[in-house]
Amino acid sequence: MTKIRTRYAPSPTGRMHVGNLRTALYAYLIAKHEGGDFMLRIEDTDQGRLVEGAVDIIYRTLEETGLVHDEGPDKDGGVGPYVQSERQKAGIYMKYAKELIEKGEAYYCFCTEERLNSLRTAVGEDGKEIRVYDKHCLHLSKEEVEAKLAAGVPYVIRQNNPTTGTTTFHDEIYGDITVDNSELDDMILVKSDGFPTYNFANVVDDHTMGITHVVRGNEYLSSSPKYNRLYNAFGWEVPVYVHCPLITDEEHRKLSKRSGHSSFEDLIEQGFVAEAVVNFVALLGWSPADGQEIMSLEELVKKFDYRRINKSPAVFDFQKLRWMNGEYLKAMDEEKYLERALPEVREVLPETLDLRHIALMVKTRIETFKDIAEKIAFFKEVPEYDNSLYENKKAKCDASTSLLVLQEVLPILEGMEDFSNDALFAALSAYAAEKGVKINYVMWPLRTAVSGLAVTPGGATELMSILGKDETICRVKAAIEKLS
């Protein structure tokens, strides 16, 4: 059996869309599951859409997600070049296009944009709108073509598709798909600027680069019959097609930039970790036989079976991504976590506080790094709050009982030398025991006084120990005043 070779072939037009990331991931997994090779090819045939720096983003994203390629522009595997503009310069596409012309499978077309536009609005004899090219230039004589070529008339090269019969192709996910040949447009293979279209380049490149499994989004499903005809015209073996279901937004539309979390980089900026994004995206359209959800890239490689890929589109559930990211955060190595958490903490708090401790204390309470700031802001300043916050039926306390507790506890606090969590807890427990009240009867008022919040990332004593004696006493006094 031949070694599996898959490829990820992005256009360098900006950030990496999560749909593309998922496609890249599946291509990677299909190859790696069988010990095959995964390669990177840059599809920069649309010169007008190129974005500077986009190739770097592709490399960086692949590296951050762990999808390391075995071959690519930076790793020659002998079938290069791996950049389509370079392949174009080398004359690869033109050579194959001419081969097709000789075989009668393609032809020069000199039609102007105006004529093409008028064609699009035309209505055929059956009253239907015409949307395929009318093969006007196919009927040009050899002499006419030569003359126009010699005169330098701009041209494109079109595929010559039959108008009768049907074409069938097989996709691993969707099965056999058959279309009427009359539906097949004579698509442009080579543009007037000499660059190939995706439609042509992908076939030529996938074949000449030895790709065995073509993995791509299902937006290509309807044009695949035309690609099949190209393979057949060349007499090439058709690769295994794996069309992946679309990823949509909450409105069930193809994920777009406006959803705000459509690219990998957006997600990272929003406080997600790469591993979680990869894990999440893997489950959009696929699930392992054992139902496991949290999986590392290695586990994905082990479990991935493309036959289990779904047919129906998947909604990108941001909520679930958040949950999953939280799982990764909880499991994350402390130092690694701190690398990204600390900067977030520094955004809101001064270095005088124990920032490490604070960062670690929210580790299990956040879902993304961006959740940190709002959870710890109270360390800097007690927010405005209403005295009704002291009411708690479980602790059986309210504003008036809290005032009493605070007043009695203040001297204890003031008398403490050791303001550590343990010491504070011991002292306050002793006080509660002495008074014959439950511990939360005293902790609730204190935590409220010190934080001004109903929900905090730690218990009363932990917060106090971090705040320190002076600040704690200051806050308790302010609370007493507020309650009086």
Place this chain on the structure above:
RNA sequence: GGCUCGGUGGUCAAGGGGUUAAGACGCCGCCCUCUCAAGGCGGAAUCACGAGUUCGAUUCUCGUCCGAGCUGCCA
């Protein structure tokens, strides 16, 4: 409009002629708790519709409806 594909809880999904139709997110409740969170336990919620095939359809077939993709000298 045409063509292609799709349709299991709100979302991701397993299953695929006979099941109490898994599991996860989210939601609700309880337990735990120096507040939460985490963790544990439990709950509500699903086979788009109509025919047909069958002893029996969520599962197979057809139709309808709904949705999406394509219909670019973009990929």
